[in-house]
Amino acid sequence: MKKLVILGAGTAGTMAANRLSRVLNTSEWEITLVDPNPVHYYQPGFLFIPFGIYKKEDAFKPKQAFIPRGGKLIQTAVEEILPTQNRVRLANGETLSYDYLIIATGTDIYPEETPGLAEHEWGKSIHTFYSLDSAVALADALRNWKGGRLVVNVVENPIKCPVAPLEFLFLADWYFTQRGIRDRVELIYATPLPGAFTKPIASRLLGDTLEKRRIRVEPEFMIMEVNPDAKKIVSYDEREVEYDLLVSIPLNKGAEVIGRSGLGDELNYVPTDKHTLLAEGYDNIFVLGDATNVPASKAGATAHYEVDTLAENFPRYVQGKPLEPLFDGHANCFVETGFGKGMLLDFNYNTEPLPGTYPLPFVGPFSLLKESVINHWGKLGFRWMYWNILMKGLPIPFLPAQMSMVGKQKVN
Amino acid sequence: MATRTIAGKTVQVNDEGFMTNPAEWTKEIAVELAKEEGIEELTEQHWKVIDFCRQAGMSSGKAPTLRQITTGTGLSTKELFALFPKGPAKKVARISGLGKPEGCV
Numbered sequence: 001m002k003k004l005v006i007l008g009a010g011t012a013g014t015m016a017a018n019r020l021s022r023v024l025n026t027s028e029w030e031i032t033l034v035d036p037n038p039v040h041y042y043q044p045g046f047l048f049i050p051f052g053i054y055k056k057e058d059a060f061k062p063k064q065a066f067i068p069r070g071g072k073l074i075q076t077a078v079e080e081i082l083p084t085q086n087r088v089r090l091a092n093g094e095t096l097s098y099d100y101l102i103i104a105t106g107t108d109i110y111p112e113e114t115p116g117l118a119e120h121e122w123g124k125s126i127h128t129f130y131s132l133d134s135a136v137a138l139a140d141a142l143r144n145w146k147g148g149r150l151v152v153n154v155v156e157n158p159i160k161c162p163v164a165p166l167e168f169l170f171l172a173d174w175y176f177t178q179r180g181i182r183d184r185v186e187l188i189y190a191t192p193l194p195g196a197f198t199k200p201i202a203s204r205l206l207g208d209t210l211e212k213r214r215i216r217v218e219p220e221f222m223i224m225e226v227n228p229d230a231k232k233i234v235s236y237d238e239r240e241v242e243y244d245l246l247v248s249i250p251l252n253k254g255a256e257v258i259g260r261s262g263l264g265d266e267l268n269y270v271p272t273d274k275h276t277l278l279a280e281g282y283d284n285i286f287v288l289g290d291a292t293n294v295p296a297s298k299a300g301a302t303a304h305y306e307v308d309t310l311a312e313n314f315p316r317y318v319q320g321k322p323l324e325p326l327f328d329g330h331a332n333c334f335v336e337t338g339f340g341k342g343m344l345l346d347f348n349y350n351t352e353p354l355p356g357t358y359p360l361p362f363v364g365p366f367s368l369l370k371e372s373v374i375n376h377w378g379k380l381g382f383r384w385m386y387w388n389i390l391m392k393g394l395p396i397p398f399l400p401a402q403m404s405m406v407g408k409q410k411v412n
Numbered sequence: 413m414a415t416r417t418i419a420g421k422t423v424q425v426n427d428e429g430f431m432t433n434p435a436e437w438t439k440e441i442a443v444e445l446a447k448e449e450g451i452e453e454l455t456e457q458h459w460k461v462i463d464f465c466r467q468a469g470m471s472s473g474k475a476p477t478l479r480q481i482t483t484g485t486g487l488s489t490k491e492l493f494a495l496f497p498k499g500p501a502k503k504v505a506r507i508s509g510l511g512k513p514e515g516c517v
Contacts, residue, residue, distance in 0.1 A: 156479060162516045192478075194502055198514035200427075206517075220499040222478065222489070236493040266483035295474060297516045331516070345517055353517050 001030045002318070005088060005098040007078055008255075009035035011043070011391075012289025012303035013104035014066045018393025019311040021068035024318075031068065032096060034088070036077040038063055040391075041132055042383060043160075044300065047167055047336065049135035051175045052143070056136050058383075066391045078105070081261040083282055100284045100318070103263075103270055105255035107160050107290035107298055113251045114155055116226030125231060126246045129168065130160070141245065142175070147184030148244030153233055154191050155223050158267075159252045160290055160298045163345070165189065166196060167336045168247065173213045174338030187214065190221040190233065190241055199352040201411050202345075205369055209337070252298070254291055269293035274349070275325030276313065277306055286310060295349065296329040304390055305330040308401035330403040332358070334379035342375035344368050348403040356408035359398045368408065419444045423509075430505070430512050434469055437509030445507045451496065458495055460485050465508040475505035475513050 004020065006013045017031055024031075045059035067073045077091040081101070088096045109130045111118035117126060129135040150172060152165050159165075169187055176182040189196060189210070196210050196217050197203040210217060224236045232242045254268030263270050263279065271280040272292040279285040288310065289303035296302045309326035317323050329349030336342050344366045345353040357364035365374050389396060416425050419440035424432045429448075431437060442462055446454050454462070464484045468476040478501045482489055492500040501513050 157477060157513075157515065192501070193515050194499075194512060197517055198512070199517055202517045220502065222493075222501075224489070236489055237498050266479055295472065335517075347516065 002028055002099045003097060004029055004031050004100050004102070005096050006031065006033045006102040006104060007035075007081070007088065007257075008104035008106055008289075008291070009033040009063045009067070009073055010040065010104065010106050010289070011300045012106070012291070012307065013102065014040065014063070014391050015304060015307045015393060016102055016104060016288055016310060017071055018066070018068045018391065019307050020314060020393075021071055022393050023311050023315050026070045031071040033067065033071065033073045034076065034078055034090060034096070035063060035073065036075065036091070038075055040066060042386060044379075044386070045383065046129050046132060046135045047164055047171070049132070050129050050138040050142055050168070051171050052139060053171075056132060059132055059135075061387065068393070078255075078257045079260075081257065081263060083261070083263065083279075083285060086284065098284075100286070100314075103258070103279065103285060103287045103291050104289050104303075105258060105291045107252045107254050107269075109250040110253050111248065111250035113253075114223060114226060114248075116228050117155075117248060117250060119228055121226075121228035121231075125244065126226065126228065126248060128248050128250060129164075130249060138247065142172075145245060147176075147181045149186040149188065149242065150245045150247065151188045151190055151233065151241055151243035152247045152249070153221070153223055153241075154193075154249045155251045157192060158298055159249050161333070162297055162299075163333060163335050165191070165249055169210075169215050170213065170338040171336055173215065177339075186216070188216045188218060188241060188243075190218040190223070190235075192220065192222050195219050201355075202353050202369060204411075205355060213338075258291065265293050267293075274329065275327050276323040277310060277327055278323065286314075294327075294329070297331040297333070299331050299333055300386070300390075301333055302329075302331040305401045307393075308395070312401075326401065328402050330401060334375055334382065336376065336379060337371050340376050341371040341373055342379050343371050344375050344378065346403060346408075351403060351405070351408075354408040354411060358407055359404075361407040364407075428512065431509040432511070434466075434509045437466070441509065442507050445509075449496070449503050449507060451503075451507075455495075457487070457491075461487065461492065461495060461500075461504055462508050465504050465510060469505075469508060469510040475501070475508070475510040477501065477513070 039060050040063040042059045045054045048054035079089045127138040176185045222236045232240045258264035259268040270287045272287040274294040288306050290298040313323050332346040334342050347353045355369040358366045423436040496503040
C-alpha cells in the first residue's frame with residue numbers, strides 16, 4: 001500500500017481526499033487525513049451571520065461526514081513535519097510515515113499580534129467575523145447597536161477571502177438601511193492597499209460603488225496599534241481613526257507547525273510552485289489552499305481549482321511522469337453587494353477581473369463585475385453545492401479548472 | 413502604454429507613473445524616482461531596502477509586502493516609515509521599478 005497523508009481536513013484537504021480517492025486505485029492507496037478540529041466550517045457563511053441572514057447552525061457540519069470511503073481521519077494536531085524522513089509526528093504520540101504528503105493546513109487569524117486589538121475590548125467594541133464564534137458575537141453586537149461610526153480595518157495582506165471586508169461593508173449599508181438607522185451610521189474602510197479597488201478595470205467600473213453607498217475609504221492605512229480605551233486605531237504614519245465599533249480582519253498567518261518544521265516563509269506559508277503546487281525543494285509534498293504562498297487569492301474557489309489540477313497531475317506523477325504546469329491562479333467569487341444583489345469575479349494570475357457573463361457567453365446566467373439579483377442567488381445557492389458537490393469531490397459541469405476568456409468582454 | 417524618460421533612459425510607465433517593465437530599471441532611475449517621492453538623498457539604509465525589493469520583485473514578479481521587507485532587511489516597520497514616509501510599500505515599489513501593491517480586484 002502506498003501512503004498519502006493529508007494535513008488539514010478543511011476545504012482544500014477534504015476536497016483533495018475525495019477527488020484523489022476517485023482517481024486513484026483505492027486498493028493500492030491508503031489515504032489518511034489529520035486535523036485537530038472535528039468541525040468542518042462553511043466559511044463563506046461567516047459573512048452572513050453578523051447580519052442575521054445565516055444562523056450559527058447554517059455554517060458547519062462534522063468533518064467525519066466528508067471522509068472518503070476507505071479513508072481515515074485522525075483527530076489530533078500535528079507536532080512536526082519531518083520532510084527529510086517522510087514522516088509526520090502527531091500530538092497523540094503517533095508518527096505517520098508517508099509516500100506523498102499534502103499540506104492543507106490553511107490560514108488563521110492572529111489578533112494578538114496587533115497591540116490593543118485582542119485585549120479588554122475584544123468582543124465588546126472590537127469584533128471580527130473571521131471565525132464562527134466571533135461572527136455570532138458580532139451579530140449580537142450589531143443587533144443592539146444604536147448607530148455611530150463603524151470602522152472595518154484590514155490589518156495586513158494577504159488575508160483569506162480578500163473581498164470579504166468590502167462585502168461586509170456593502171451588507172452593513174443594507175442592514176442599517178433596513179433597520180432605518182443608516183443616517184446614524186458612518187461606515188469607514190481602513191485598508192493597507194491604495195484603495196478599495198486596485199485593479200485598473202475594476203477600479204474604473206466600480207470606483208463609485210463605495211461613494212454611492214456612503215462608505216469612506218481610508219487608504220494605505222497600516223495599523224500600528226489600537227487604543228481600546230480611546231476607541232481609535234493608529235497607523236504607522238500616525239493617522240488616527242476613531243470608531244464606536246471596530247470590525248477587524250486581524251493578521252492572517254499559516255499554521256504554526258509549518259514554521260516549527262522549517263517549511264514556511266515569514267507568515268508560515270509554504271513556498272510552493274505556483275503552477276504545479278509542489279512544495280519548493282521537495283518532490284513528494286504538495287501544498288493546497290490557503291497554506292501555500294502562491295500569489296493567488298486565499299479562497300475556497302482557488303483551492304477547488306487547485307484540486308482539479310492535482311487530480312489530473314497526481315495519478316500521472318506517481319507513475320513517474322512529469323507534472324504539467326496546470327494551475328493558472330484561477331479564482332472566482334460571488335461578491336455580496338447588499339439589497340439582494342451580488343457581483344461575480346473571475347480571474348487568474350495574468351487576467352484581472354473583467355466584465356461579461358459566466359460561465360456561458362451571453363447566456364450567463366451570472367454577470368461578471370456587475371451587480372445582479374441572480375449573482376446573489378448564486379451565492380446563496382453555493383452552500384448546497386459546497387457540501388453536496390465540492391466536498392464530495394464531484395466535478396462541476398461547465399467549469400474547467402483553467403480560467404476561460406469565453407464570455408468576457410475586452411476593455412481598453 | 414505610455415513611456416517617459418527618467419535619468420536619460422526611456423522606460424514604460426502606467427497611468428500612475430509606476431514602471432511596467434522591471435528589467436528597464438537602473439540605480440540612476442531609482443535616484444530620480446526617489447526625488448519625485450520627496451526623498452532627496454538615498455542613504456545606505458534606503459538602498460538596503462531597495463536592493464531587497466529588487467531581488468524579491470524579480471523572483472516573485474510582484475512588489476513585496478511590508479512584512480516581507482521587514483523580515484528580509486531586519487528593519488522595523490517604524491524604521492521603514494521613517495525612511496519612506498507615508499506609505500513605504502507603495503513608495504519603495506515605485507522607486508524599485510516594480511508594480512503597485514494590489515489586491516485581487
